[in-house]
Amino acid sequence: EETKEHPSIGIVGGGIGGTSTAYFLRQLFGKEAKIDIFEKRQVGGRLTTIKIGDNQIEAGGTLIHPKNMYMVNFTKLLGLEQLDVGGGSFGIFDGSSMRISSSQYSVVTMAKLFWRYGMDIYNIDSWINEKLLSKFMRIYDIQSAGHAYTTVPDLIGAMDPSFISYMKNSIKFVMKTSGFGDTFIDEMVMGALRTNYGQNTDIPGFVGAVSIAGVQPGLWAVKGGNKQVPEKLVSEAQVQVIQGTVVSVQLLQYQGKNYRVGFFDAEKKEQFKDYDIVIVATPLHDEVSEIDFEDFPSSIENFPQQFHKVTATFVEGVPDPKYFGVDNADDLPNSILTCNDSILVNSQDKKADVFGNPTDVYKFFSNTPPSEDDVKQMFTSKKDIRMATFMAYPEYSTVGEDLPPFVLHDQLYYVNGIELAASAMEMSSIAGKNVALLAYNHWHGNLEKIDEPYLDPALEKDKTEL
Ligand SMILES: Cc1cc2nc3c(=O)[nH]c(=O)nc-3n(C[C@H](O)[C@H](O)[C@H](O)COP(=O)(O)OP(=O)(O)OC[C@H]3O[C@@H](n4cnc5c(N)ncnc54)[C@H](O)[C@@H]3O)c2cc1C
Numbered sequence: 001e002e003t004k005e006h007p008s009i010g011i012v013g014g015g016i017g018g019t020s021t022a023y024f025l026r027q028l029f030g031k032e033a034k035i036d037i038f039e040k041r042q043v044g045g046r047l048t049t050i051k052i053g054d055n056q057i058e059a060g061g062t063l064i065h066p067k068n069m070y071m072v073n074f075t076k077l078l079g080l081e082q083l084d085v086g087g088g089s090f091g092i093f094d095g096s097s098m099r100i101s102s103s104q105y106s107v108v109t110m111a112k113l114f115w116r117y118g119m120d121i122y123n124i125d126s127w128i129n130e131k132l133l134s135k136f137m138r139i140y141d142i143q144s145a146g147h148a149y150t151t152v153p154d155l156i157g158a159m160d161p162s163f164i165s166y167m168k169n170s171i172k173f174v175m176k177t178s179g180f181g182d183t184f185i186d187e188m189v190m191g192a193l194r195t196n197y198g199q200n201t202d203i204p205g206f207v208g209a210v211s212i213a214g215v216q217p218g219l220w221a222v223k224g225g226n227k228q229v230p231e232k233l234v235s236e237a238q239v240q241v242i243q244g245t246v247v248s249v250q251l252l253q254y255q256g257k258n259y260r261v262g263f264f265d266a267e268k269k270e271q272f273k274d275y276d277i278v279i280v281a282t283p284l285h286d287e288v289s290e291i292d293f294e295d296f297p298s299s300i301e302n303f304p305q306q307f308h309k310v311t312a313t314f315v316e317g318v319p320d321p322k323y324f325g326v327d328n329a330d331d332l333p334n335s336i337l338t339c340n341d342s343i344l345v346n347s348q349d350k351k352a353d354v355f356g357n358p359t360d361v362y363k364f365f366s367n368t369p370p371s372e373d374d375v376k377q378m379f380t381s382k383k384d385i386r387m388a389t390f391m392a393y394p395e396y397s398t399v400g401e402d403l404p405p406f407v408l409h410d411q412l413y414y415v416n417g418i419e420l421a422a423s424a425m426e427m428s429s430i431a432g433k434n435v436a437l438l439a440y441n442h443w444h445g446n447l448e449k450i451d452e453p454y455l456d457p458a459l460e461k462d463k464t465e466l
Pocket residue numbers: 012013014015016017018038039040041042043044045046047059060061062063064244245246247281282283288289290291310312390391392393416423424425426428
């Protein structure tokens with residue numbers, strides 16, 4: 001029998017969002033709480049690898065920013081290693097030729113970049129650090145002080161109030177207002193948005209800035225595959241993984257447990273389990289996870305925003321440089337960003353495997369699956385080809401001002417609303433910690449830690465000294 005101190009908790013979804021939530025819940029509630037994760041496919045979700053030839057390559061979430069502290073800490077805690085990724089030659093393709101490409105000499109590259117983009121190329125890193133990262137990182141202090149928020153705008157606004165206006169204005173507008181030029185925005189920023197979200201500079205400023213951070217120097221991945229983080233979090237958090245597809249969450253009318261989770265188990269048999277607390281850690285979207293919420297006083301619906309489909313195509317072979325307007329194969333950059341949203345390819349990269357070994361595998365992203373003919377035009381020869389299509393992240397142009405809440409009902413929480421602000425591994429982990437704190441604070445009646453402003457002790461001390 002669980003007591004008030006030891007709730008039973010069911011989590012729907014075993015991606016980084018669900019498994020990080022489980023980890024944080026275990027830290028907060030201690031070892032007696034019973035925590036189950038329901039997973040319909042495999043733990044890791046959108047963190048997954050693909051085998052092509054003899055190579056294992058990241059297929060979903062790939063790059064981690066050096067300042068993504070939860071991902072950094074999980075990697076260390078779980079005995080995993082960081083692998084440097086990124087670097088190497090790059091170019092920006094406009095559909096017929098390269099607008100700019102790097103040289104083998106870094107001074108020449110810097111001169112070319114300065115010639116084309118002026119001071120924007122120097123200012124961008126400090127702008128991202130000052131306008132995004134330094135404010136974003138306040139969340140770690142806020143959460144380590146136990147504070148939690150019931151809505152996505154409240155959480156993002158707690159990092160810094162300026163982020164609310166970033167969520168309402170396009171990245172193009174935000175950057176123009178900060179003094180960046182059209183050429184830089186239309187080429188560099190557009191290239192970053194197309195490779196990371198398959199979208200353009202009309203997307204909101206907050207996710208736009210996250211996307212630019214996703215092409216900054218110092219990016220890394222977990223050696224052996226990012227999916228090891230969710231896999232190992234499951235054992236670290238001592239949770240039971242139930243292989244099954246959740247189809248319903250019913251609000252119970254009797255005094256005992258709050259919710260009944262209905263699911264089809266691995267043998268496709270319908271089963272039910274009751275919990276005090278339920279956490280949904282998958283996008284509530286028709287094409288991703290169909291879950292009925294039954295017997296609630298007001299209906300809980302899937303969220304109306306569109307999801308963006310992306311196909312990642314992996315080809316082991318020899319690329320035709322002419323496809324990217326380059327004559328000589330040696331001059332084809334390893335990483336190609338594209339700045340024209342009417343062409344097929346969002347970006348192309350020569351990949352290393354999950355251990356950092358070089359391969360002859362190229363990955364390209366496209367918003368629609370390529371035809372056989374497309375691939376023939378892009379590669380002069382190919383040994384193997386694999387494709388993975390993802391319901392990848394929200395279609396940010398359809399995201400309105402009403403972002404979903406983290407609290408769907410008393411003791412029923414939702415992690416993935418955060419993706420409507422920005423989708424990234426660290427965002428899911430931050431949302432996981434927020435939901436774990438909400439569940440804990442509600443359970444213990446710590447209402448002073450919910451939706452209350454966080455007063456930075458260092459700033460408060462300065463104020464009293466004045
Ligand atoms: C191609 C691609 C590249 C990306 N690259 C990066 C990157 O470089 N860096 C970065 O930070 N982020 C990247 N992302 C984003 C990142 O992968 C996601 O934000 C993150 O993995 C989301 O994790 P999650 O746990 O919230 O969701 P998911 O990983 O989707 O997990 C949800 C889980 O729930 C399960 N599930 C769904 N419905 C049910 C149900 N009814 N019953 C039981 N289980 C269910 C699913 O099977 C899934 O395992 C990328 C995403 C894609 C698609």
